[in-house]
Amino acid sequence: MLPWGESTGLLATLFNFAFFYPLFMAWLWMVGGIWYFFHWERRIARTPEEPPELDEYPGCSILLPCHNEGGQVRETMDWLLKQTYPNFEIIAVNDASTDDTGEILDEFAAEHENVRVIHFSSNQGKAMGLRVAAVASRYEFLFCIDGDAVLNKTAIQWMMWHFLNGPRVGAVTGNPRIRNRSTMLGRLQVGEFSSIIGLIKRAQRIYGRIFTVSGVVSGYRKAALHRNRYWNTDMVTEDIDVTWLLQADHWDVRYEPNALCWILMPETLRGLWTQRLRWAQGGVEVLLRYGLKALRWRQRRMWGVVFEYTLSVIWAYVMATIFFLYFLGLLVPLPETLRVASILPEWNGVLLGVTCLVQFAVSLLIDSRYEKGLWRIYFWVIWYPLGFWLISMLTTVAAVPKALVKGHGERAIWTSPDRGVRP
Template sequence: MSKNRRLPRGRHSTVRNVPLRTHWLLLTTLVLTLSAALLLQGYATHMFDTTADGAHRDPGPADTVPEQIRTGGPVIEGSVGRTATVKPRTIALTFDDGPDPRWTPQILDVLRRNGVRATFFTVGAQVAAHPELARRIVEEGHQIGVHTFTHTDLGAASPWRRSLELRESQLVIAGATGVTTPLLRPPYSSTGGALDDSAWDSVVQAGTEGYLTVLSTQDSQDWRRPGVDQIVAHSLPADNEGQILLLHDAGGDRSQTVAALERLVPRLKASGFELTTVTEATGLPAATHGAATVDVWQGTSLIYALRASDWVLSALSWLLWAAGAISVLRAVAVFTAARRHVRKRRVPWGAPVTEPVSIIVPAYNESAGIEAAVRSLLASDHPVEIIVVDDGSTDGTADIVESLRLPGVRVIRQRNAGKPAALNTGIAAASCNLLVMVDGDTVFEPDAVRMIVQPFAHRRVGAVSGNAKVVNRGGLLGRWQHIEYVVGFNLDRRLFDLAECMPTVPGAVGAFRREALLRVGGVSDTTLAEDTDLTMALCRDGWRVVYEERAKAWTEAPATLGALWKQRYRWCYGTLQAMWKHRGALTQRGQAGKLGRRGLLYLLMFQVLLPLLAPVVDVTAVFGLIFLDPLRILGLWSAFLLLQLLMGLYAFRLDKEHPGPLWSLPLQQFVYRQLMYLVVIQSVFTAIAGSRLRWQRMERYGSLQVPAGHQAPVGHQTPVAPPAPHSPGRQDADWSR
């Protein structure tokens, strides 16, 4: 047995635990920022009430509305109950719902050609989307007013939302134009006589916050789009009384409004009416004032935040469509590959492989399951020798195996040096040319060894992955891992097999050609996923790695979320290490190039990038349920779940498993999936931070049992080949790297 040389200081095998707090803070910040951006976008866009201002609404009781308000002027100071009327033969042109990038510029052009100024009651969300139009309104001498932020009915809104609507609208106006305005027109308002109790309550609240409520006295009814002639007719005053005329520069097709304005303005001027702004028409002081610097900054920030949230939502939409399309293509590819793999496996690899096999069992504190594991291996229907390498156990693992006194089983004790060192020790002590490596928590089916070595009939095959199955399937967590093993791992392995880019032979059940191991220098300890590292090294050396689904072994899965986290964290981090270590395969040819351009890119796409997008998917799904059509979101989720269910049914059928556990698949989306993507996020941040992860050993539960009829009888001697003489590069080789 060769000695393991010590690695120099500074090598990556000297691992350390570095508390990582920054990455969780960063992730939390990113998720909260994304949530805030979507919330802002959802509020500004999808809480927008698009009902026309003049649409019929059933009025409520008006018991609290003062008589002087009902019969007074259209401009109301709600805090004190005063009104202002319009001067005779004066018309204040007012436009609601803008600014609109198409219609507002045309209306401004008409007013400029006729030398007329008007008042534009703008929607805050529209100002944020088109701040340049708000600036033009102010620069051309028109008045700007508030029409709430999302065109909501203030009378039906709660007091806090009323304040929010007014404040946000005022801020974006300040950010876009540098001015503030006290003028407010509540959406869906008309005359003072039409105010009900809830509307009056909102007018009073607006007055206490410094706003003058501007109602209308004449409705052009352009929102109905009745035709240019009708709009002009409805806009002409019946007498010489002053009017506040309601028109619209947004909220739909306003071509009739523009055409009507071209005829209406000259006609009114020719009739001797003065066309002006609200404050000039009522004799009130100038409405707009220079905004405070802090308001300008806050308003500008809000505008940029809304634009950023709009960009984020657009980017997310493209990403989600792309992710969905890729996921569907992956499902089709995996399904197609699985069908081809089934047909391909009907053709034998060649002449049956009957030569004996050395089974290496690295063991560290495996007392709970080591007896079951060894007895199942000894019960194999293929000639084997079993080498248990006790890696410095402190629970009597080696003593248990020795006390069994089983023929064909050897125990090698060594000081604790890690699983790779234990495997290398077993390889050096093995006498056979075909090696099976198995974890100490794994029980083999009687034909598993025979099945897993059959692909070695093909000379190019250097390693074979077996079919690891979960033995402790009780409870939701056990079922979810069982589903993952059957659907996720094994379907992917069939695809990798056909594409000749298998990235991992699992430590629980894998077979190797001795020659192949010698050529790559044995099992490396430079990553925490020694099985993935070794498999990739074999692929890069030109060997084929295949999947034999008939070689079944039963392994214990973590029974708690904490244990599962530790296991998957090590797996994921180790896989990232191996991918980085073997990144050179991307530019190589032959078998190495297949690993690089197929296997590594597949892992990068589906095991790194897509899980990193998972929090975004979840946040966006919540956004859709709140602000979009929840039935459509639920429909998409159901379609995705159906696709997973169909893949699950097919995978369970291929593995001859009962599909009963698939009932828990919907629940898996709410706990297990989140845990898995958080593991990926943790691993990626750990790798980026340059920290190193200590080996995370899984707790054993003693749930392994030798299947009925699998125990070797007393005195049974498994036939093995006699130890081979030393040959160059075998037991004298230095296996440590």
């Protein structure tokens, strides 16, 4: 029993779960991440700039869906054309942009024979853009990049290595790195992508399946996509959806930390809220659509991911309930069994804080081989649990009803995101 408010009965159970769930998951991710590092990463005595030599270099198609990316897409295209991989085409989709995105893409197509552009007259959404580009592609291997991302010049070769050495590999996700870090929110997300997202992907590769590829940088085998009808256009997060579809079809999904991709992230609270709400709703939608099917014995490798995400949703509602009871108790008298005397953590908060710092230290140590100077943001990540855990809780609570009331088959279309403050 935890000492918070001398709680008893059901309330004590809620407090215990709210405390032990993040504590257990943090240590599980750390153990899994370290295991992954020594099992796979440590064996590769290469840097991201030294991709493995391949026995062959089959053609591949880079799919670039864009919507109002005029301020970023020129830089994105410049870096795509610098890829060290010798045999590729670029298929850019201008999804009814209202800025100069289409004109910029047409300029590149006129200058480079391996660049093609598809224009949509109305907003169709990212998933539809990817589907059309995939059908128009010439090659078996597809790599999807966001229109505001900067792909490291060796990333395609690193991801292609997995496809050529694993016939059951259906998708490979790269390693997104934060470009904009001039504000506290930007610096916090640098730590988040290393200590949370990167570490989780490593751990999930150890104990079964990956929850999602990173939609900003991912590769696919066209045969795997074709068997599963490509990306669904009615899911808020097409990347989570296609990851579950492929793994349910017994395709392997891998994580390649050397495939670096530099991305822009929100640096305002409003932009961060919108992004995280979309992520949370996408996760809930996938859980509602595939969760029960994934519990079948043939899908047993999905059980870890299903239970992990289900527990995270329950945790969010447990935390919301505790906060609700506390603030309600300030307004009206509550029965002793429901009274939350305090939400200020005691020894348990210290333990969670220390665990968080250890997790950040482990992840930054692993990720330091891919990005130098990460330790400079270690001070900032101290504030991560206070802000981002609260946002995660609130967005998950808000996402469940949104996912439940969303009409089946309703098209998910583009909205221009907050891309942060750029120096």
